[in-house]
Amino acid sequence: MKIVQSTWVRYHHMDLARELYQMGNLKQIFTSLPWWKAKKESNEQEIPRDLISCNFLFEGIRRVGHKLPFYTNTMDDEIAVLNTKFYSRWVGRNLPECDAYMGISGSGLHAGRVAKSRGAGYIMDRGSTQIRHADISLNDEHKRWNMPYRSVHPWLIENEEAEANEATLITVASHFVKQTFIDQGTDANKIRVVPYGVSLKEFFPTGAPIDNTFRLVFVGQFSLRKGVPYLLEAFKAFDHPNKELIVVGSVADDIKPLINSIGTDHVTFVGMVPRASVKQYLSSAHALVLPSIEEGLALVQIQAMACGCPIIATPNTGSETLFENGHEGLIVPARNPQALTEAFTKLADDENMRKGMSVACLEKVKALGGWQTYAKQIVAVAEEAKNIASK
Known part of the structure; x- marks a missing residue:
């Protein structure tokens, strides 16, 4: 053939x-x-x-x-x-x-x-x-x-x-x-x-999230297509004493005024990073969050699973093809900041759930194959x- x-x-x-x-x-x-x-x-x-x-x-x-x-x-x-x-x-x-x-x-x-x-x-x-x-x-x-x-x-x-x-x-x-x-x-x-x-030689856990901060990570272009206004609104409403959102990737020029109007407190923009560094951000986060509006199958989800990082995503990312809601991560409706905030709170309040999802991610990604x-x-x-x- x-x-x-x-x-x-x-x-x-x-x-x-x-x-x-x-x-x-x-x-x-x-x-x-x-x-x-x-x-x-x-x-x-x-x-x-x-x-x-x-x-x-x-x-x-x-x-x-x-x-x-x-x-x-x-x-x-x-x-x-x-x-x-x-x-x-x-x-x-x-x-x-x-x-x-x-x-x-x-x-x-x-x-x-x-x-x-x-x-x-x-x-x-x-x-x-x-x-x-x-x-x-x-x-x-x-x-x-x-x-x-x-x-x-x-x-x-x-x-x-x-x-x-x-x-x-x-x-x-x-x-x-x-x-x-x-x-x-x-x-x-x-x-x-x-x-x-996914390449399990390239993506694997490099450590564990820190205990005193609840860290979310977003990887990709920060744009309307990725649902970032809903993410920022949800993160702003998320009531946690030590919260952090790390944004890895470029920020679309047309969305910068909207980002500023919503607010970026406790949000860190690290910009583009070498591909080899992505696994470090995924490994150090309590969850990858991807609230996309339009997507095929976001590869970063599989990469996150290979790093033992639970996922919070919309169905529009192809998440339902990859993992089960409540098992390896949480699947929330698109364009719904309240559902995102509830997902953040659920993971932040339940350490056993997070750890169980991390283990499930590693098991699932091996079953999916490379x-x-x-x-x-x-x-x-x-x-x-x-x-x-x-x-």
Whole structure:
């Protein structure tokens, strides 16, 4: 079973490519990474460099454009459309013979058609919720907070929905994402839920939380998409003598005035940190909190579990696919600061619950398996897609 992948930049596809190569299933991976980052990935993942094909042209133009004073959102949208059209056709022209082709959403329409014309299976892989659903959800969220929203270009939405129609099968990482596809009219029989993996060599407990402070940690971009206004409101209402919220990651520029208006007492912003340092923040926290509005399957949840860190999250993070409410963590409704505050209080007041959840996290993440398990499940989906395409 020879599999070709295409992805924008890195995402989870490099971890998948590494495992597929070790299993003898990787034919080629296409990426929009620049060649020097592809070389770095080749060295780190131990994938031969000639199996990684790069096309950084339009990705590079957009990155340079964002630094120019005259570069507008309209210009960026048009270049994003050109990038998608060009990249997808480039993958299609260079697609080697394979049994199955797996393209991350937006990258694979033309290559998928080429693969199917040869009798191979075409798998569309989507990391977030269905694109139209995501656009509507985020638009609604920005309206709630009276903030401007930059909608997804209509052509990009239509392109991804064409991919979903064209694909032999669709892979998503959580049941929450699957439901958003169904809600937008995709045949449920085409969708396969395959949760991501985690490297237990990279993420593991490095210590324990301190006793005299109840510490919550947030990891990711601090933005409306991640539900941070509700987090700050909930944390502000959380009555605890020694509370602390650590924010690891960048803060979206457009949300800074809103953050300041809610207040950031007892909140520490550490910014971006090296990937190797994330496990230290997770290990030192009593819980990871992730109140997202729109997400596929937040990888940091699996990383937290590998560090023995309980989770407080909304269903919109894909949490219900990963763990059981009340066992490895607490699942609370989205856009509900009161429910978040109650979850904080519940964990802060019950040390035995926290410790039990920590142990349960470590046990569950081992049962879920790492990236090799994810890769084996993807190979099974690829074999199914191949069999369907051959009929």
